[in-house]
Amino acid sequence: DIQMTQSPSSLSASMGDRVTITCRASQNIGIYLNWYHHKPGKAPNLLIFAASSLQSGVSSRFTGSGSGTDFTLTITSLQPEDFATYYCQQTHTTPYTFGQGTKLEI
Amino acid sequence: QLQLLESGPGLVKPSETLSLTCTVSGDSFSNDNYYWAWIRQPPGKGLEWIGSINYSGSPYYNPSLKSRLTISIDTSKNHFSLSLNSVTAADTAVYYCASQRRISIFGLLIVPAFDYWGQGTLVPV
Numbered sequence: 001d002i003q004m005t006q007s008p009s010s011l012s013a014s015m016g017d018r019v020t021i022t023c024r025a026s027q028n029i030g031i032y033l034n035w036y037h038h039k040p041g042k043a044p045n046l047l048i049f050a051a052s053s054l055q056s057g058v059s060s061r062f063t064g065s066g067s068g069t070d071f072t073l074t075i076t077s078l079q080p081e082d083f084a085t086y087y088c089q090q091t092h093t094t095p096y097t098f099g100q101g102t103k104l105e106i
Numbered sequence: 107q108l109q110l111l112e113s114g115p116g117l118v119k120p121s122e123t124l125s126l127t128c129t130v131s132g133d134s135f136s137n138d139n140y141y142w143a144w145i146r147q148p149p150g151k152g153l154e155w156i157g158s159i160n161y162s163g164s165p166y167y168n169p170s171l172k173s174r175l176t177i178s179i180d181t182s183k184n185h186f187s188l189s190l191n192s193v194t195a196a197d198t199a200v201y202y203c204a205s206q207r208r209i210s211i212f213g214l215l216i217v218p219a220f221d222y223w224g225q226g227t228l229v230p231v
Contacts, residue, residue, distance in 0.1 A: 031211070034219045036153075043202070043223035044153070049209055050217040087153055091218040095168040096155040 002026050002090050006099035013104060017078045021102045023071045023088035032092035035064055035073045038101075039084045047086075048073065075104075108132035110203050110224035118197075118231050124190040128203030128224060135184050136161050141206035142186045143220060144177065146199035154199075158206050159186055193231045200226040 003026035013019050023033065031051040038044040046055045048064035051071055061082075063074045075082055083106050088099040114126035126144075134140050144156040157167035157177045165177040171190065179186040190197060204220040211217055 031215070032217055034217075036220075041225075043225050044204075044220070045223075046219055046221045049219035049221075050211050050215070053209075053211070055219075055221065089153075089220075094155075094166060095170070096218070098153040098155070100152045 001095055002029060002093055002097050004088055004090055004097050004099040006086075006088055006102050008102060009100065010103040010105065012106070013078055014106065015078055015080065018074065018076045019078065019104065020075075021073045021086055021088075021104075023066075023073070023099050025069045025071075025090055025092075028068050029090045029092035031067050032090055033064075033066065033071050034089045034091065035062075036087045036089065037082075037084050038087060044087070078104075108134055108205050108222040110205065110222055112201060112203050112224045112227040114201075114227060114229065116227075116229070118193055118229060120194055120231055121192055124188070124193050124197060124229055124231070126188045126201055126203075126227065126229070127185050128187070129183075129185045130205070131184070134205065136181065139208045141208070141218070142179065143204045143206040144188045145202045145204060145220070145223075147202070147226075148196070148199040156188065156190075156201075195231050198229065198231045200228050202226045 005024045033051045035048040036044045052064045061076045085101045109131040118124045141158040143158040159165040159177045176189040204223040207221045
């Protein structure tokens with residue numbers, strides 16, 4: 001299985017800050033990388049697909065980049081609704097696998 | 107816009123079979139660009155892809171669960187189902203269903219992504 005490793009595991013930030021989360025794949029996955037936002041008790045929400053494409057309806061404050069094995073998610077001007085857990089996911093090879101999550105806290 | 111809703115028993119006993127159904131609302135159920143997926147999240151842990159199925163009924167599974175797993179689809183009822191047998195406490199999780207869109211990138215690649223999810227249902231074992 002392809003292992004996905006996110007860093008950091010948790011992150012404290014303030015409203016209006018800019019933060020970056022990284023995701024590393026254990027092998028080359030091209031751009032088969034998606035990012036999700038998840039709040040407890042809610043459905044996860046697709047933010048970015050194919051490493052850098054913004055899902056329809058998602059704020060442009062979210063930016064994804066990278067290819068191969070190293071990827072980043074950047075969030076600018078943090079808003080209250082952004083404080084959640086973020087997951088990366090590879091869909092290059094089955095079984096599709098997720099990172100362990102990055103919890104973004106105020 | 108798609109809406110997905112999981113349903114099933116709230117509690118399963120060890121060694122029994124966990125069965126869940128996901129009902130899909132929206133006009134993409136028969137769309138060739140979609141598969142239909144199950145994902146789970148054990149308490150305090152991350153997300154695990156369980157398996158997916160297309161409208162034609164061709165499933166593919168996570169090898170770690172394959173020996174115990176069946177995913178099926180009922181196109182007449184716009185729903186797909188999960189059956190996991192011989193469950194143990196390790197199968198306790200929030201189970202999500204999701205739409206797995208096959209996204210064409212510049213006409214060269216098809217990148218799967220889970221674009222709509224159900225709210226999830228906690229199944230204790």
